[in-house]
């Protein structure tokens with residue numbers, strides 16, 4: 096049965112003036128799978144205002160972690176942005192969600208496509224040893240407005256060092272030129288083959304699985320592009336190549 100647990104913030108990371116991560120300790124939070132989300136809330140006047148957030152930490156970490164952004168006129172995200180070390184929050188147990196490796200068939204290539212805070216579940220998945228056993232090659236494509244919106248670069252860079260030829264990272268920046276990144280939006284850069292050419296990996300129905308997370312318009316446009324390339328949505332009862340989680 097789902098229940099609220101008390102949690103305390105132990106660390107806050109500001110990636111820039113709007114994008115931030117919160118780490119919190121939450122005694123007795125049950126085991127979860129990399130890629131799952133839970134509800135995080137703030138208690139106010141006897142009520143809990145809550146929203147779903149993906150867990151960024153790997154399952155065996157000491158603390159839970161989320162990444163968020165204060166969305167304009169957003170009720171909860173603007174309040175989370177004010178929180179600091181020592182503040183109390185509520186966390187729903189257990190975590191839930193199907194953007195997890197046990198739901199995605201094995202294949203040669205795993206493509207992880209994220210925009211904005213949608214990178215969170217993929218950071219958790221990249222820290223899970225299972226992903227490196229199940230897929231021969233993994234590519235993280237991470238779309239943001241500006242270069243300073245790219246979070247978790249130290250972790251991603253470590254992955255590149257540790258996993259060598261098994262991992263590629265493609266930052267995609269839409270609103271400025273960025274050295275080392277592609278300029279534009281993910282669906283267009285997939286349709287033109289620019290991303291596939293950069294990492295020299297195939298993206299097709301025969302040997303690829305694709306996981307998408309973040310902005311629902313990016314997800315829809317990318318699914319359209321992937322469908323035109325012969326890939327189709329993965330369902331338990333009808334295996335395919337595309338698994339996704341929309342944030343709104």
Ligand SMILES: Cc1cc2nc3c(=O)[nH]c(=O)nc-3n(C[C@H](O)[C@H](O)[C@H](O)COP(=O)(O)OP(=O)(O)OC[C@H]3O[C@@H](n4cnc5c(N)ncnc54)[C@H](O)[C@@H]3O)c2cc1C
Pocket residue numbers: 132146147148149150161162163164166167168169170171172173211212213215340341342343
């Ligand atoms: C399964 C799931 C997992 C999620 N995980 C995360 C997460 O890890 N990190 C995170 O920041 N958000 C995540 N979200 C979105 C999150 O639950 C909230 O909707 C968001 O923080 C805004 O909450 P709010 O109360 O401030 O505004 P709301 O009133 O809930 O949202 C207002 C509007 O803000 C926009 N919006 C919502 N979320 C985002 C976002 N992340 N980036 C840009 N625009 C957005 C949408 O247009 C939405 O209609 C997730 C949503 C779902 C369904």
Ligand SMILES: NC(=O)c1ccc[n+]([C@@H]2O[C@H](COP(=O)([O-])OP(=O)(O)OC[C@H]3O[C@@H](n4cnc5c(N)ncnc54)[C@H](OP(=O)(O)O)[C@@H]3O)[C@@H](O)[C@H]2O)c1
Pocket residue numbers: 113164165166167210211212238239240241244267268269270280281282310312313314316
């Ligand atoms: N990023 C900032 O500088 C900033 C600053 C303050 C507050 N915020 C708030 O933070 C919230 C989230 O911003 P965010 O930048 O994390 O998320 P976002 O708006 O979802 O943008 C992330 C990336 O997704 C791309 N994208 C948007 N729609 C797409 C589509 N249909 N197809 C393909 N790609 C698409 C964006 O490209 P485009 O650039 O082309 O849209 C951008 O590269 C917003 O509510 C914003 O008000 C952001």
